[in-house]
Amino acid sequence: MATTARKATTAVLEERDRQRRRTAERLLASSAKLSFDPLTEVDWDAEPVPGAYYIAPHRTSLYGTALWRGLTEEQRIELSKHEVASVASVGIWFEEILMQMLLRHAFDRDPTTAHVQYALTEIADECRHSVMFARMIAKMGAPAYGAGRVAHNLGRVFKAVSTHSQTFGGTMYVEEILDSFQREMMNDESLQPLVRQVSRIHVIEEARHITYAREELQRKDLGFVRRRAEQLLMGVVVYFATTRLIHPGVYASVGIDPAEGARAARANPQWRAAKVEMAAKVVGVLDRAGLVGRTNRWLLRAAGVV
Structure with missing residues (x-):
């Protein structure tokens, strides 16, 4: 029976391979066929369109609040511009973490495999995406708000010690959240052309990254004790990645006290509903x-995604 069990285990592992x-072969073929150079394929010289939002008003964190009603158009x-800049800078923060996690993943494996x-191809994509987001922030004239000191330094630890499940689960979560926002943005003709162009490139290329992470995540079997530990760490990732999307400093750009703006956003049912909607698909995958x-x-409730 032991021999039969070993053969069954070997067959399962071979099928996974x-x-x-x-x-990987399918994704490599797609990358060769449909990849972009944002330095040349985004119109960086175009001026902003007067009166156009950078993200749909109902997706901003203060929409529907008293603070929102007190703002001029x-x-x-x-x-909306500063909130897009904040989300993009958090995207850079996580993509830099992801690139290092993927390098660790590749470092221990056969480089001749697809x-x-x-x-390695995904790392190259993420390098371009980080440059693209950085250029967009600079073009908009907004700060690179980042994830804040605590999250930034937690990321320093996370990228060095993350497990297989954390690497691909974290990737799934952050990329799916960004993908949900950007799919709306790229299809909304009322928004600024710059954010629509950037969103389109990111959505198309991230579809491959999401597939790679989702399938790799589903191949990992977790025992009871290991699953509990992985859940806790995944909860920490979800909490910080979500709560740091909108930096309190964005509210100062329109004369609102950052602490007051952050409190209003946390209590805003519109913003919470938006986060739940954007995270619904990936939370299901993680589940x-x-x-x-x-x-x-x-932790997911504290982050406002369930």
């Missing part, structure tokens, strides 16, 4: 992978 290879547009070669449970659901 075949699936991993097929996925020009101030609302300005706030799986590792796609990891099926065993990374959502009693151990971390309280």
